[in-house]
Amino acid sequence: MEPNTFEVHDPEALAQARAILNASESPADWAKAVVEAVRRNEEWRGKRCINLLAPEAPTSPTVRALLSSEIGTRAAEGHIGRLNRWFAGTKYIDEVEALCVELLKLAFRCRYADHRLMGSMLGNMAVYHALTQPGDVIMSAAQPFGGHSSNRVDGPAGMRGLKIVDVPFDPVELDVDLEAFARVARQVKPRLVVMGMSMTLFPLPVRQMSEILAEWGGKFIFDGAHQAGLIAGGQFQDPLNEGAAVLTGSAGKTFSGPQSGMIMWNDPALTRPIADTIFPVLAATHQVNRVAALAVSAAEMIEFGKVYMAQIVKNAQALAKALDERGIPVLGAKRGYTRTHQVVADVRQFGGGLEVAHRLADANLITNKNLIPSDEPKDWDRPGGLRMGTIEVTRLGMRETDMETIAGFIARVLVENEAPAAVARDVEDFRLPYQTLYYNFDHGLPPWMQ
Numbered sequence: 001m002e003p004n005t006f007e008v009h010d011p012e013a014l015a016q017a018r019a020i021l022n023a024s025e026s027p028a029d030w031a032k033a034v035v036e037a038v039r040r041n042e043e044w045r046g047k048r049c050i051n052l053l054a055p056e057a058p059t060s061p062t063v064r065a066l067l068s069s070e071i072g073t074r075a076a077e078g079h080i081g082r083l084n085r086w087f088a089g090t091k092y093i094d095e096v097e098a099l100c101v102e103l104l105k106l107a108f109r110c111r112y113a114d115h116r117l118m119g120s121m122l123g124n125m126a127v128y129h130a131l132t133q134p135g136d137v138i139m140s141a142a143q144p145f146g147g148h149s150s151n152r153v154d155g156p157a158g159m160r161g162l163k164i165v166d167v168p169f170d171p172v173e174l175d176v177d178l179e180a181f182a183r184v185a186r187q188v189k190p191r192l193v194v195m196g197m198s199m200t201l202f203p204l205p206v207r208q209m210s211e212i213l214a215e216w217g218g219k220f221i222f223d224g225a226h227q228a229g230l231i232a233g234g235q236f237q238d239p240l241n242e243g244a245a246v247l248t249g250s251a252g253k254t255f256s257g258p259q260s261g262m263i264m265w266n267d268p269a270l271t272r273p274i275a276d277t278i279f280p281v282l283a284a285t286h287q288v289n290r291v292a293a294l295a296v297s298a299a300e301m302i303e304f305g306k307v308y309m310a311q312i313v314k315n316a317q318a319l320a321k322a323l324d325e326r327g328i329p330v331l332g333a334k335r336g337y338t339r340t341h342q343v344v345a346d347v348r349q350f351g352g353g354l355e356v357a358h359r360l361a362d363a364n365l366i367t368n369k370n371l372i373p374s375d376e377p378k379d380w381d382r383p384g385g386l387r388m389g390t391i392e393v394t395r396l397g398m399r400e401t402d403m404e405t406i407a408g409f410i411a412r413v414l415v416e417n418e419a420p421a422a423v424a425r426d427v428e429d430f431r432l433p434y435q436t437l438y439y440n441f442d443h444g445l446p447p448w449m450q
């Protein structure tokens, strides 16, 4: 068969897949090719790489096991309880789901929580559907300042037909320009202001912004996809306590659970609109295996979140400082680099984010290109920044001195221009002894903490 004339995916990757399929007539071999690629990823990313992707977290052995449990083959939809469900036979599923909801409320110290959506993209969509009408004005941050497509015109907010006005940002302080915000907001009177961001280094002025919005009944939504674990662990600002009406979060980022969307709120008046959007608009059956895994990761966060998240932030600060000392400029130096799991470097002098991220990946150092305030949104493919996060290295039991070692590896590739393959060997030697995941009920705290 002739290949299609247009694919959004890399045509070479698809051609390679077709070559694998063409090499055998046997569907069993095709299945084996899939399993083999998964195994290679586990061997490389799972054991030999230093994974510094900010939106990634390794789940505990129990959480990972639950993801392949029998309960994940069962169908359950709707709200919890005998009368609410369409399907019978859900008594244990109801138990698991109810535990998940109550554990999320405890973890986030809130009155209502939802566990059913597969990601924060959908969580944000639920909030937009529940709390806005097409044509409404909202305000959110542009991508070079850390804004995320889910709150912009190219994501769910745009799909809801919302008009989006930028939250003014100070590119030097990396903070909201509150004066400009007050002026613009009073003029356009947004129904929602949605902040949180995927490049997130410092707390945001949630209280001040919420107070301004209250003048016309606007609501603040904190998109805490990245910070959910930090918030649960009490190591970041607590948006619901500072005036935010809704907190959304991804469970697979700092929260260190299975990839999921979580929605938390306190006002009972929001319960109906949010719940009616989750079901039956965005979810029917909702992966009860993932819900069980989410429930256990919430319990882990309640038990270990405080020390785990504090160490994540300490490691991020140590990594940022060590990079800066080795000649790699890091954003936010004036404010102590970071108060989250993230470190953002300005790598324009080393060839830009795309080039640098791939060079580092050849050295088994996994990061991502990122827009920074000096970029335009159109620089999307070739931005000037590099984003790193310390979730996984922390869960593997590493501490501040290990961050200096990692910064040394990164500097060898970027500053000293060493061949990535040579650095990769040293990265592997360093990483191979770290194979146990801590801050969970399987393995407790790292040995040096006990």
Ligand SMILES: *Cc1c(COP(=O)(O)O)cnc(C)c1O
Binding pocket: 055, 118, 119, 120, 121, 122, 124, 147, 148, 150, 196, 197, 198, 199, 223, 224, 225, 226, 249, 250, 251, 259, 260, 261
């Ligand atoms: C990652 C992210 C999302 C999307 O989360 P998923 O769980 O991947 O769907 C939404 N908002 C922000 C700010 C993010 O960083």
